[in-house]
Amino acid sequence: MAEEGTHNESKLIASLRSGSVHAFDALYDMYYRRIYGYCLNFTKSQKDTEDIVQEVFIKLWLNRKSIYVDESISNYLFSIAKNKLISILRTNIGSPHYEDYIDYCETIGTEDESLLEYKEFADMVERGISKLPPMQQRIVRLSKFAYMSNKEIAHLCNITEQTVKNQLVSGLKRIRSYLDSQDACFILIIILACGLTSST
Amino acid sequence: MKDLIRKYRENKLSREDLRILRYKLQSVPPEDLNKAVLEDWENYPAVNYDDDDPHKEKTLCDIHHLLKIERKGFSNSFRNISRNVAAMLLPVFMIATIYYYTHPAANPSFMAVTTEKGERASVFLPDGSRVMLNGSSSISYDADAFSRGNRNIEFSGEAFFNITKDPRHPFAVNATGLKVTVMGTKFNLKAVRKDPEAVLYLKSGLVSLLSEKSGKNAIVHPGEKAVLNYGNGHISISQPDQNENILAWHTKKLSFNDEDLYSVISTIEKYYGCKIIVEGANIDNSIFTGTIPTDNLQLSIDVIERIFNVRLKIKK
Numbered sequence: 001m002a003e004e005g006t007h008n009e010s011k012l013i014a015s016l017r018s019g020s021v022h023a024f025d026a027l028y029d030m031y032y033r034r035i036y037g038y039c040l041n042f043t044k045s046q047k048d049t050e051d052i053v054q055e056v057f058i059k060l061w062l063n064r065k066s067i068y069v070d071e072s073i074s075n076y077l078f079s080i081a082k083n084k085l086i087s088i089l090r091t092n093i094g095s096p097h098y099e100d101y102i103d104y105c106e107t108i109g110t111e112d113e114s115l116l117e118y119k120e121f122a123d124m125v126e127r128g129i130s131k132l133p134p135m136q137q138r139i140v141r142l143s144k145f146a147y148m149s150n151k152e153i154a155h156l157c158n159i160t161e162q163t164v165k166n167q168l169v170s171g172l173k174r175i176r177s178y179l180d181s182q183d184a185c186f187i188l189i190i191i192l193a194c195g196l197t198s199s200t
Numbered sequence: 201m202k203d204l205i206r207k208y209r210e211n212k213l214s215r216e217d218l219r220i221l222r223y224k225l226q227s228v229p230p231e232d233l234n235k236a237v238l239e240d241w242e243n244y245p246a247v248n249y250d251d252d253d254p255h256k257e258k259t260l261c262d263i264h265h266l267l268k269i270e271r272k273g274f275s276n277s278f279r280n281i282s283r284n285v286a287a288m289l290l291p292v293f294m295i296a297t298i299y300y301y302t303h304p305a306a307n308p309s310f311m312a313v314t315t316e317k318g319e320r321a322s323v324f325l326p327d328g329s330r331v332m333l334n335g336s337s338s339i340s341y342d343a344d345a346f347s348r349g350n351r352n353i354e355f356s357g358e359a360f361f362n363i364t365k366d367p368r369h370p371f372a373v374n375a376t377g378l379k380v381t382v383m384g385t386k387f388n389l390k391a392v393r394k395d396p397e398a399v400l401y402l403k404s405g406l407v408s409l410l411s412e413k414s415g416k417n418a419i420v421h422p423g424e425k426a427v428l429n430y431g432n433g434h435i436s437i438s439q440p441d442q443n444e445n446i447l448a449w450h451t452k453k454l455s456f457n458d459e460d461l462y463s464v465i466s467t468i469e470k471y472y473g474c475k476i477i478v479e480g481a482n483i484d485n486s487i488f489t490g491t492i493p494t495d496n497l498q499l500s501i502d503v504i505e506r507i508f509n510v511r512l513k514i515k516k
Contacts, residue, residue, distance in 0.1 A: 033253070037247070048404075051404045055422065058263055074242075141499065
C-alpha cells in the first residue's frame, strides 16, 4: 500500500488538476475504503453508500480543475457527500422504525454478523405490517405512525378500547410470525408494543 | 452533538439519545450540524487492509466507464463518437421497424410492449432488468441482440426503469431525440414525442443523457432531474422539489418534507381528485415529514388529522 505522506498527496492533487488519470486512480485507491466505510455507517444502506461513493469520485474528476485544496482532499471528498449524508441522517432518525431499530441493535448486538442494515430492517417491518388485514393494519399504523393512543384510535374507528388492544396484540403476533418466517429477529416482540404498554 | 453523531454512526444510540438527537436536528442551526458531522468524519480512522476488495476495483471500472476516461486521457473523442453513434442508431431503428411491419414473421425476436392510456405494464428484459410502464407508453427491443449483450431498447412515454448492473454491457434507452446510457440504476423517464420536453429523474445509480440535437452529454446524479428541451436540444439539471413526487405514480406513496397543513392537503387533493375542507380553527402549526399512500384516502386523512390536530371533510 502506498504511503500517504502529505507530500505525495499534494503532488497527486496537482497532477489531478492537470488531468492525470493516474493521479485520479491513486487518490481513489487512497480514499475509497475510508469514504465507503464512513458512508455505510452513516447511511446504513449499502445501496445508498454505493451511489454516494460513486458520485464522490465522479465529481472529484469532473471538478478536478477547480479543486481548491492543496494538501489533502480528505475533507473535500467529504464535502461532496455531506449534504446527502445529512439528508439520510434526518430521514433515518425521523422514522418511527428507527426506535425499533435501536432496540433491535441493542438486543442482537452490533457486532453480530446477522445484524440487518437499517433499510432492510425497516423494509421488513413495513412488509410485515402491510400483510395485516386492513382493519388491523389501520390500527397498527395509527398507533405506530400517527402516535395515537388506544383511546383516540377507539374513538376514531368507532370501536372499544379493548378491541383496539386486541387488534394490536393480534397484529403484533402476525407480524412476529411473518418475521420469524423470514428468519429475522423475534426481538420485535418488544417493539410494536406501542399501544400495549402505554397506559393512555 | 458530535458524540451523538458518532453513536448514531456506530449504532450505539439509546432511546434517550435518539430523543435528544431528534430534538437537536430540528433546533440547531445548520452550520453547527455541518461542523459536528465534519468533526466526526475527521475522527473516523482510515484503516488499511492488505486484502483486495473486488468491489473497489469494480466501482473504479464503473466510474471510468461512465466518464469514458481512456488511458490516454480524457478528450473530446467521446463527444464525437457518441454523436456518430446516435446518428447511426436512428436510421437503423427505422429500418428495423419498417422491416418488422412488412415482414412480421421474419423477425420473431423483436419484442414490443405498448400500454393504453391509464394502463400499466411491467416488462422483464432478458437480463433481469425491469421496466414499469405507465399509461400510453411503449418499449421495444430485439431479444436476440439484447441477450447477446447489446442492451438497447427503444422507448416512448413514461416508465420507471430498474436496470441490472453490467459494466461490460452498458444499457441504453433510445427515445425521440435522446439517448440514456446507464450502468445499474433506477430512474424514471418521461419522453413523449408530442411533449415539448423529456424529463428524467434518477433515483439511484448514475446515468449519462445524450441530446441528439445538440450532441451534448450530461451526467445525472441520484436525486437529480434532467430536462431535455426537444426544441433546442438543451439539457438542464436540477434538484426537484421534494414535493414534486415524480415517482408517486409508481411507488404509490406521496412524500412530504417539512410541509405545512395546506401544502399537504393540496397535494392530497391533486392525487385523489377530491376537495378537502378543514374544520375547526385551532390548527397546529406543525410541519409534516413522512409518506402517505396514494391508494388509501381514508388512511391518509386519518394521519393528517392526527398530525395537525384538525378535522377534515372530504368532498368528492
